[in-house]
Amino acid sequence: MTNPMTRVAIVLNNASGDGAADAARLAIAPVFEAAGIGAEFLMLAEGDDLAAMLTRILASGVDAIVAGGGDGTVNSVAAAVVGHDVTFGVIPLGTLNHFARDLGIPLDAADAARVIVAGHTVPVDVAEVNGRIFLNNSSVGLYPRIVQLRERYKARGIEKWVVAAWATFRVTRRSNPLRVLLNVDGKRVSRTTPLVFIGNNEYRMAGFDAGSRASLTDGRLAIYIVATSGQLGFLKLTWRILTGTAQGSSDLLMLRATEATIDMPHEAAMTQLPVALDGEIASVELPLRYVINPGALRVAVPR
Structure with a gap:
């Protein structure tokens, strides 16, 4: 589908202050200008009320809203x-x-802007848990703990890759599995697991393409329940993924569904759980109710 446009609003995440947002603006402004499209730039700083900003933009009648930043933005x-x-x-x-x-979508800012200008769009699926959306994935267990620890180390100014590696090492050393009860499209599944990973559509689980998706329009959640634990167990699972032998193994249970619920009935005192949503952490009330909304977001993509 092609959607012509005359006005766009572009939100650029400037919170890091590293100059990337300013450089992106300089790169993409000429692309919209050359196409005769009016572009309003909004430089998002730490503490800005993004919701209020976007409410105003939507009320102004723009044809497109553009997000410039990482997956969280x-x-x-x-x-x-x-x-x-x-x-x-x-x-x-x-x-x-x-x-x-x-x-x-191209990773070069100007090339990505040209994709938007071309106006070709597809309706992609949007997943949510208890009303909070995610475009990529959500998880409970190990990964939210890794992210929380990683953010603490990042605040000390340590290199990103060092922070990520050290946080992963620390958390996987003591996996602290969760006792969860899942209801997956009406099927009850009880497991003790260090990690439940829910994808907005299915993720590849083989070779160096692992962690990517072939489609965002299949209309189903992909639920991965890890059965192994400890650093050795996770190394073994990683090897299985790289060699294409993870699916169907005893280390990983994979289910597909349009709806799923995660609860922890054995932990009566636990009313909320840290949940990762596209790399950001939120404390979400139990039970966690996951649903997928097919074609809910019209996204500009290359032809």
């Missing part, structure tokens, strides 16, 4: 766009840029 902007008749564009400025990569 893309998630935050998309949450406001879902349910509105506007195109959603992405300028990938983060470290991983999972959503952009899986849709084939």
